[in-house]
Amino acid sequence: MTITPDNRTDVEQELAEQLGQLAQRFVARLKAEGRLVETGGAQALKRLQEQDEAQRSLREAAEGAFDIIDHLPSPKPPTPTLPPHTFQAHTPHAPADVPQPTNLPQPAGVPTAEQIPTISPAAAHSASTPDHSAADHAQARSATTAARLRAENAGRLEVMQIAPDHERITIHIRALSLSDWEYWLAAIGAPLDAPTHRAEGAQIAAGQIDGIDVHLTAHEVPRLLDEATKAAEEPFHLAGRIYDLARGQIDRHGQTWLHLGQRQTDNMPLLTLCGTSGPLYPLTSIVMANGPLTASPTQTPPTTPPDTNNTH
Structure with missing residues (x-):
C-alpha cells in the first residue's frame, strides 16, 4: 500500500514532519563541522582521507622508532683514571628554578657518596699521622736536663756548649787538663770501662744522665793524653x-x-x-x-x- 500526501493519516503526517526536522538538524550539524560534501566534492573528501591516513601512518612509524630507541642500552661513560679513594665529586650550583636531575647513573669504578665510608676525626688522626707525644716528651726532657747542666756548670771554664739535640744532649768542652776530661766522664755517667774514641783532635765519649743519652766531645784531650803517656813511668x-x-x-x-x-x-x-x-x-x-x-x-x-x- 503506497502512502500519498492525500491519504496520510495524522500519525504519518507527524512522523514525516519529525523526520524532516531531524534531517534538517543533521544537515546543519554537518555544515557546522565542515563535513557536508557538496556536488563534486567526493574526490576532494577522498584525498583528504588519504592524507589523513598517511599522516597517521607516519606518526605511528615515528612512535615505533622512539620505542626502539628507548629500549636500546645507553652507552656507559668511560671509567675515570683517578686512583682509588681519591675521587672528589664536584656539583656545580644550579639556579633555583632549574630542576635538578635525579637517579643519574654513576661512572663505573667511582664510588657514590653513600659508598664512601665516614672517618671520624680520631680515626683519621690515628690512621694518617703517628702519635708524636712520646718523642715530644723525650725532647722536652732533654731540653730540661741540658738547661740544668748549663746552670750547674756555668762557672767551668772548659765548657763550650751544652745543648739538647732532639732526644739527646751534646756537650762540647775544651779541656785545660785531664781533670776536666775526667770530671765530664763522671758527670755524663760514662762507664769506667767504656772505650773512648779520637776524632779530629777531640776525644769522644758517651754516657747517660737520667736515662737521656749524652754525647761528649772533648777538644785538646788527645794531646793531653799523649803528654800524660810520655810523663808516666x-x-x-x-x-x-x-x-x-x-x-x-x-x-x-x-x-x-x-x-x-x-x-x-x-x-x-x-x-x-x-x-x-x-x-x-x-x-x-x-x-x-x-x-x-x-x-x-x-x-x-x-x-x-x-x-x-x-x-x-
Whole structure:
C-alpha cells in the first residue's frame, strides 16, 4: 500500500514532519563541522582521507622508532683514571628554578657518596699521622736536663756548649787538663770501662744522665793524653784514662792498690791491696768496683810480688 500526501493519516503526517526536522538538524550539524560534501566534492573528501591516513601512518612509524630507541642500552661513560679513594665529586650550583636531575647513573669504578665510608676525626688522626707525644716528651726532657747542666756548670771554664739535640744532649768542652776530661766522664755517667774514641783532635765519649743519652766531645784531650803517656813511668791506657802503674792507685774508699808487675794473658795489669799479701785483681775489676782511681803522689816502693796463682 503506497502512502500519498492525500491519504496520510495524522500519525504519518507527524512522523514525516519529525523526520524532516531531524534531517534538517543533521544537515546543519554537518555544515557546522565542515563535513557536508557538496556536488563534486567526493574526490576532494577522498584525498583528504588519504592524507589523513598517511599522516597517521607516519606518526605511528615515528612512535615505533622512539620505542626502539628507548629500549636500546645507553652507552656507559668511560671509567675515570683517578686512583682509588681519591675521587672528589664536584656539583656545580644550579639556579633555583632549574630542576635538578635525579637517579643519574654513576661512572663505573667511582664510588657514590653513600659508598664512601665516614672517618671520624680520631680515626683519621690515628690512621694518617703517628702519635708524636712520646718523642715530644723525650725532647722536652732533654731540653730540661741540658738547661740544668748549663746552670750547674756555668762557672767551668772548659765548657763550650751544652745543648739538647732532639732526644739527646751534646756537650762540647775544651779541656785545660785531664781533670776536666775526667770530671765530664763522671758527670755524663760514662762507664769506667767504656772505650773512648779520637776524632779530629777531640776525644769522644758517651754516657747517660737520667736515662737521656749524652754525647761528649772533648777538644785538646788527645794531646793531653799523649803528654800524660810520655810523663808516666809505666803508662797504661784504659777507657780514655792513663794509669801510671809505677804509682799506687787510690780508690774512692781511700785504699791504695799496687801493681807489682803481674799481668793477665790479655795484658791487663794485676794489682793487690797495699799492706796485704792478698790476692791479685785485674785493673778493670778494681776500677768498676771501687773506681774511679787517682794516682798516688809518690812512687810505689818495691814490694815482693804475691803468689801469682792467687788472682781474682
